[in-house]
Amino acid sequence: MTAGRSATWPPTRWSAPTRRFARWTSAFPISKTKILAPFDCTVLTRPVSLGQTVSGSAGFNSGTEIMTIANLNDMVVNAHVNQVDVSRLHTNQWVEIQVEAVPGLRMTGVIDRIAPQATVKNNLKGFAGRIVIKDIDPRVRPGMTANLSIPVAAADNVLSVPLAAVFTEQGERYVFVKKDDKFERRSVQIGLSNTDFAEVQSGLEEGETVSLVQLAEEGKIKTTKDQPGLPKAPATPRSAGQGTAGGMKSSGASPRPGGTAGS
Numbered sequence: 001m002t003a004g005r006s007a008t009w010p011p012t013r014w015s016a017p018t019r020r021f022a023r024w025t026s027a028f029p030i031s032k033t034k035i036l037a038p039f040d041c042t043v044l045t046r047p048v049s050l051g052q053t054v055s056g057s058a059g060f061n062s063g064t065e066i067m068t069i070a071n072l073n074d075m076v077v078n079a080h081v082n083q084v085d086v087s088r089l090h091t092n093q094w095v096e097i098q099v100e101a102v103p104g105l106r107m108t109g110v111i112d113r114i115a116p117q118a119t120v121k122n123n124l125k126g127f128a129g130r131i132v133i134k135d136i137d138p139r140v141r142p143g144m145t146a147n148l149s150i151p152v153a154a155a156d157n158v159l160s161v162p163l164a165a166v167f168t169e170q171g172e173r174y175v176f177v178k179k180d181d182k183f184e185r186r187s188v189q190i191g192l193s194n195t196d197f198a199e200v201q202s203g204l205e206e207g208e209t210v211s212l213v214q215l216a217e218e219g220k221i222k223t224t225k226d227q228p229g230l231p232k233a234p235a236t237p238r239s240a241g242q243g244t245a246g247g248m249k250s251s252g253a254s255p256r257p258g259g260t261a262g263s
Contacts, residue, residue, distance in 0.1 A: 041069040044142060070142055077109065077131040077146045083118055086127045088152040090114075095131050096149040102139050109133045111150075153192055160197040165210040166190060175204065176211035183211050 011019075045068040048054060057063030077097060081089065089111060097107040115128040131148065133140075165175050166188070173190045176183040188203030204210070 035066075037069055039071055041071050044068045044070050072138075072141070073136060075133050075136055075140065075142065076112065077133065077148065079129045079131060079146075079148055080119075080121045080124070080126045081114070081129050082124065082126045085150075085152075086114060089129070089150060093150065096151075097131070097133060098147045098149070099137075099140055100145045100147065102137065102144075105137055105139070107133055107135050107137060107140075155192050155199055158191070159200045159204060159206055161200055161204065161210055162212060163193055163196060163198045164212045166193075166198050167214050176215045177204070178209040178211070183215050185215075 046066065048064065048066050054064035054066060091111050091113065093111045095109045095111060097109050099105050099107075109131040111129060112132045113130040118125050118127055120126075161175065167174055167176075172187055174185055174187045177186050186203055189201040191199035191201045193199065
């Protein structure tokens with residue numbers, strides 16, 4: 001007797017779904033089956049090798065991951081936003097994106113989602129956010145670190161001074177203004193500020209010179225304590241420690257959460 005399949009294939013004792021599957025595998029061998037991506041993409045990783053045994057997802061078994069794919073023309077930034085800034089953010093808000101690996105590159109994006117619950121990342125409590133990149137640059141790749149600048153307020157043609165020139169004491173905001181050969185303390189009203197400049201709403205005039213170091217009342221540099229063996233501070237600040245009040249555009253405080261580019 002020659003070994004081979006029975007005249008009736010698949011056997012009638014098999015269930016109907018099993019017989020249908022057997023007929024399909026006979027006509028289309030599994031080894032020749034093509035796995036098609038659901039969209040145009042790039043293969044990022046392939047953790048399996050040719051000839052390696054894999055398993056499908058069934059029941060509690062998640063199956064074997066055979067590759068990771070991504071559409072590099074449609075990328076997002078997964079960011080971690082500090083909790084003190086999240087109340088001023090909202091969806092569809094424009095974001096400026098800079099990528100550390102590509103110096104000088106600036107892209108724009110919009111906030112797509114802000115998580116409703118805070119998480120702790122790098123010992124910093126914040127909220128997960130997703131920013132969709134609108135004008136993707138081909139040099140940007142998944143996994144790169146991105147810095148985000150999100151303007152929450154702006155003021156045009158206002159008087160501003162370097163942020164280092166503004167000091168605070170018991171809730172009072174003040175600056176040291178140059179008068180003749182000395183500096184005098186003057187209270188000011190501060191409006192918007194960012195990491196570099198602060199808007200001055202009252203207390204200063206354009207063109208006045210302010211000190212970038214904190215001074216004592218008599219116009220000398222303020223020191224906490226004279227330490228033996230250390231040179232005393234000069235009576236007046238050097239030119240590098242002075243700034244000039246002037247009119248310019250001042251953007252509001254811009255949260256700069258870090259993030260990672262991904263697909």
